[in-house]
Amino acid sequence: MSPSPTAGSPSGDPGKLPQTKTLPTSTDPQFLAGVNALWQGIVDDNPQEALPFFFPESAYQQVKAIANPSSDYQNRLIGFYNLDIHAAHRLLGSGAKDAKLVGVTVPAGQAQWILPGGEQNKLSYYRVYGARLTYTQGGKTKxxxxxxxxxxxxxxxxxxxxxNPRPKPVGTVYQPRS
Incomplete structure (x- = not known):
């Protein structure tokens, strides 16, 4: 299943529109709504709730220069995303409902414009590593x-x-800090 359509998008699906070279921000209302959807999906242990923050399948079909990008999207990317949502929920433990999202940091200065061919892609995009989701739980910031x-x-x-990559399909929480 693809993420929810973006409000205000002429086609209802941002992935059906052409890519732009606009550098994203972490203060945009759509971004913040996506982060909140991800957090709610983790708290509720419900990957479906977190899909609005996942890269749109229709955009992935445009970007990737691989055989059957839809199959890769559904079977590998969404498969790992679901496993990781469940792993993050397990990290929160029995107090998941009491954990509160503080925010997300994105090191935008480290974003790179990836040219075609760089990551099995036929279109360019910005990629950034090092984003962190911060929350409080039991009086501690994590x-x-x-x-x-x-x-x-x-x-x-x-x-x-x-x-990514991973040797086997196991949900993983990336660099948790307590």
Missing amino acids: SFGLFSLISWRGEWYVVHLGP
Whole structure:
């Protein structure tokens, strides 16, 4: 299933529109809504709730220069995303409902414009490593990494919540800190 359509997008699906070279920000309302959807999906242990923050399938089909990008998207990317949402929920433990999202940091100064051919891609996009989701739980501030975000039309989306590549399909929380 593809992420929810973006409000205000003429086609209802941002992935059906052409890419732009607009560098995303982490203060954009759409980005913040996506982060909140991701957090709610983790708290509720429900990957479906977190899909609005995941890179749109229709954009992935445009970007990737691989055989059957839809199959790769559904089976590998969404498969790992689901496993990672469950792993993050387990990290929160029995107090998941009491954990509160503080925010997300994106090191925009480290974003790179990836040219075609760089990552089995046929279109360019911005990619950034080092984003972190911060939350409080039990009076402590904690965080974990978002392995990589990539851009589509000036918006950041998660493409790998946990590390990529992985030797086997196991959910992983990337660089948790207590």
